Amino acid sequence: MPVDPSARVAPTARIHPDAVIGPETVISDYCVIEQDVRIGARCVLEPYVYVKRWTTMGDENEISAGTVLGTDPLDRAFTGERSYLRIGNRNRIREHYTISRGTEPESVTEIGDGNYIMTSGHIAHNSRVGNRTVIASCALVAGYVEIEDEAFVSGGVVIHQFSRIGRLAMIGGNTRVNSDAPPFFLYCGFNIEPVGLNLVGLKRAGFTPEEIAPLKKAFRILYRSGLKLDAALEKIEREIPTEHTLHLVRFI
Numbered sequence: 001m002p003v004d005p006s007a008r009v010a011p012t013a014r015i016h017p018d019a020v021i022g023p024e025t026v027i028s029d030y031c032v033i034e035q036d037v038r039i040g041a042r043c044v045l046e047p048y049v050y051v052k053r054w055t056t057m058g059d060e061n062e063i064s065a066g067t068v069l070g071t072d073p074l075d076r077a078f079t080g081e082r083s084y085l086r087i088g089n090r091n092r093i094r095e096h097y098t099i100s101r102g103t104e105p106e107s108v109t110e111i112g113d114g115n116y117i118m119t120s121g122h123i124a125h126n127s128r129v130g131n132r133t134v135i136a137s138c139a140l141v142a143g144y145v146e147i148e149d150e151a152f153v154s155g156g157v158v159i160h161q162f163s164r165i166g167r168l169a170m171i172g173g174n175t176r177v178n179s180d181a182p183p184f185f186l187y188c189g190f191n192i193e194p195v196g197l198n199l200v201g202l203k204r205a206g207f208t209p210e211e212i213a214p215l216k217k218a219f220r221i222l223y224r225s226g227l228k229l230d231a232a233l234e235k236i237e238r239e240i241p242t243e244h245t246l247h248l249v250r251f252i
Helices: 200-203 209-223 229-239 241-252
Strands: 055-057 068-071 083-088 099-100 109-110 185-188 195-198
Touching: 055 068, 068 083, 068 185, 083 099, 109 241, 195 200, 195 209, 200 209, 209 241, 229 241
Parallel strands: 055 083, 068 099, 083 109
Antiparallel strands: 185 195
8 A cells, every 4th residue: 555554634734646655654735746755664745745755765764844865966967868856764854955866867866764854955967975963054065965964054055066075074054065075074164175083073973082182183284284184194104094994094
C-alpha cells in the first residue's frame, strides 16, 4: 500500500497514487507529494511542503512549512531528464528551503543524516552534504558543492559551485566561499580566509588536546610558514602524520 495505514495525512494534502509514505509519518495540510516519491517512517511534513518527483527521503526527517524538495535544477544545461534528490535520516530542514535534484540524467543531489538546515536558503543541483552538518539561515550552496561531515556554514554564506567544505570546518557569517575550505579550520571575511582552528567544533566533536595540537601545527605550516603548498603538505605528512592531519592533506 503506497500510504502506510499508520501514516496521518491531512484531508487537504495531495499525494500521488504512486508515492510511498512510510509508517507513522505525518503529512500536514496543503502538502503536495508527486509521483515517484518515497518518504520513510516517522517523518513530519508541516503545512505547504512540496515534494517533487524522484525525491527519496529516509526516516525521522522534519520538514518545515513552505519547503520545496526536488526542484528542477537552476541550470541552463538541464534538459528535463530524470535525476534525483536523496535525503537520509533524522534531518531537520526548516521553513522556506529549496533543494534541487541533479542536472545530468540519472545524477543525484545527496543529503546525508542528522543535518540541521535552517531557513530561507538553497542547496543546488548535484551537491553532496554529509552527516551532522549545520547550514544556517540564508546560506546559498551552489551546484556540485561538497560539504563534509560536521561542517558549520553560518548565516548568509554564499558557496561558489564546485567548492568543497572540509569536515568540522566553520565558515563565518556572510563569507563568500570561492575556493575549497580544508577541514578543521575557521574561515571568515568577504573573501574566504583561514583564521585558525575551529576549536569550538573540534571540542564539541570530542577531540582531545592531543588530537588538536597536531592540527594547530598543521595550520601554522600551511598558512604561516611561508612554504609553498606542496612543501607544506610534505612537511605535515613527515612531521605530524596523525589520522586527522592526513585527512587534511588528502582533502587538499
